[in-house]
Amino acid sequence: MSALAKVAYFWRSAASGLRHAPFVHFIAVTTIAIALFSAGLAQALGQRIDGLVGSLGGEVQVTVYLSPGLDEEGASVLRERMEARSGGRASLVPPQAALDRLARELGDLGEALAQLPENPLPPSLELQVPAERRTPGALKALAEELRALPGVTGVDYGEEAVERLSAISRALRYGGWVAFAVVLLATVIIVSATLQLAIYARREEIEIQKLVGATDRFVKVPFLIEGFLQGLLGAAVALGGLVLFERLVGPWMTSLFSFLLGPGGSTPLLEPALALRLLVAGCVLGLGGSFIAVGRFLRV
Structure with missing residues (x-):
């Protein structure tokens, strides 16, 4: 089998695994999305308040x-x-x-x-x-x-206002990281569990592949891709949630921060750098859970 044929097979197998157990994978994708949405929202709000604190020296x-x-x-x-x-x-x-x-x-x-x-x-x-x-x-x-x-x-x-805004920014940032760490652990466990269920459901197919000479690496790759796709989908859902949040709540936030900062003081909630970090984090979460799951392949 050529390298191109192997790659095509791996992706077809991963997509087939997602279609055959949609509910199980939906749980994993939803968990990743919640974790990334919470972390992204906390970081975005913290950055906006940091900008407010930094502008106070010029406005006040x-x-x-x-x-x-x-x-x-x-x-x-x-x-x-x-x-x-x-x-x-x-x-x-x-x-x-x-x-x-x-x-x-x-x-x-x-x-x-x-x-x-x-x-x-x-x-x-x-x-x-x-x-x-x-x-x-x-x-x-x-x-x-x-x-x-x-x-x-x-x-x-305006010492009191500056210190309060700074405290809110720190609380959002640290609280977001703590919440993200907690949900991160739960997410990796859930992703790993969903892939182990997928492995168990396809144990006969795996046994046949091994009988015809498939290596452990060949068998594991589709499941790693499944985890990667879970993370990518979860990140996409989280980004969509942040965009929806900005459209629904953004006008109110813009008017509030415009009052405090003056014209031109508002910045987009979801910046490209933050979106890229969330996409990377989602892929890492999915791959992390899949690595844990496929590590038990030889005992399936």
């Missing part, structure tokens, strides 16, 4: 409140020191400018500010943080550095 300014007794020259010197330490750009906001801006943001309620006997707002410096210092850890360290400068009475950069 680091506001440094200055001592009311600091004169304009002292504020200018402090601004230069802040820019040198952070690598960003800072602008001075006088108390009256801050009060006027607050009145505009409050709308009709802003008229009440005109009744105040004095301006309660201190002068401040608004710092635009460079991209490399927009992580939660870097922002926290920068805030501590700025608080230590003379003439600084307080620093605000």
